[in-house]
Amino acid sequence: MKPAEPRHAAPADAETRRAVAPVICYPPDTLPQPDMARYRAAQDGMVAAGAVTVPPRGAACFRVRAGQLFRITCTEGAQVGDLNLWAADDLSERFYAGKTRALHGTHLSTGDRLWSAFPHMRPMATIIDDSLDWYGFDADGGSVHDVIGTRCDPYTGRVLSGTDYHHCCHSNLTRALAAATGLSLAEAEHHVHDVLNVFMCTGFNRDTGQYFMKASPVRPGDYLDFMAEIDLLGALSACPGGDCGAEHSSDTASCHPLLVQVFDPAPGSMEGWAPPARNAYGGGHGASG
Numbered sequence: 001m002k003p004a005e006p007r008h009a010a011p012a013d014a015e016t017r018r019a020v021a022p023v024i025c026y027p028p029d030t031l032p033q034p035d036m037a038r039y040r041a042a043q044d045g046m047v048a049a050g051a052v053t054v055p056p057r058g059a060a061c062f063r064v065r066a067g068q069l070f071r072i073t074c075t076e077g078a079q080v081g082d083l084n085l086w087a088a089d090d091l092s093e094r095f096y097a098g099k100t101r102a103l104h105g106t107h108l109s110t111g112d113r114l115w116s117a118f119p120h121m122r123p124m125a126t127i128i129d130d131s132l133d134w135y136g137f138d139a140d141g142g143s144v145h146d147v148i149g150t151r152c153d154p155y156t157g158r159v160l161s162g163t164d165y166h167h168c169c170h171s172n173l174t175r176a177l178a179a180a181t182g183l184s185l186a187e188a189e190h191h192v193h194d195v196l197n198v199f200m201c202t203g204f205n206r207d208t209g210q211y212f213m214k215a216s217p218v219r220p221g222d223y224l225d226f227m228a229e230i231d232l233l234g235a236l237s238a239c240p241g242g243d244c245g246a247e248h249s250s251d252t253a254s255c256h257p258l259l260v261q262v263f264d265p266a267p268g269s270m271e272g273w274a275p276p277a278r279n280a281y282g283g284g285h286g287a288s289g
């Protein structure tokens with residue numbers, strides 16, 4: 001946080017320096033655009049292909065093939081979900097929340113894509129529908145589906161409260177990935193990464209820049225739909241914070257399950273479509289030898 005009382009006096013031209021116009025870091029003009037018309041056609045006639053229920057204060061893994069769709073639904077009560085994605089055949093290709101944030105902004109919605117980490121850096125999934133897209137940004141600057149948080153975890157909990165809590169999203173995702181892959185907990189933990197905070201309502205305080213959360217506006221029946229751009233292994237945790245209106249990293253909040261459904265696209269709708277190739281950068285990094 002910035003100090004309330006800076007040690008250094010502002011220079012004479014401080015206001016001039018502050019008044020410089022911001023520039024969007026990554027103008028989206030040259031970003032490859034998803035074929036939303038095709039994806040909507042795929043969604044219109046999609047056929048159920050499987051489902052998994054994520055238990056409260058737990059997590060579950062699911063697999064989606066490239067060109068299939070998946071939906072995360074709030075079924076029983078306001079609940080936040082923490083989503084991790086990996087390439088199905090290579091856990092080193094994982095969702096990169098930071099670059100996704102830089103490209104699409106702090107909170108995602110329809111048309112935004114979930115990008116994978118270097119050196120792969122390609123779309124892993126595209127959001128094709130969002131029943132909470134009406135929310136926009138509220139008066140506090142908050143919105144839903146953020147890529148600005150991390151995931152609740154037992155390490156931060158230990159630092160802040162001095163106690164151990166084992167059902168944070170980080171631990172839930174670790175257990176689920178270990179169960180799905182046969183990795184040990186210690187091995188699986190290294191693959192768990194910063195998340196898409198599905199349904200979570202968050203922002204930064206305008207005066208201090210601190211990360212805040214507020215009770216999610218999600219209600220039973222709300223959903224977030226994705227097109228899988230590559231073969232995916234996903235993991236979703238039903239956060240112990242419930243609607244994240246009060247606290248997480250404890251058993252205090254009221255928690256609910258989340259539903260993940262996988263769908264085949266409408267017959268014929270994805271004909272001629274191919275998953276995006278891995279990033280074309282050659283990986284030389286300027287080395288001369």
Ligand SMILES: [Zn+2]
Binds near residue numbers: 082151170238248
């Ligand atoms: Zn959590």
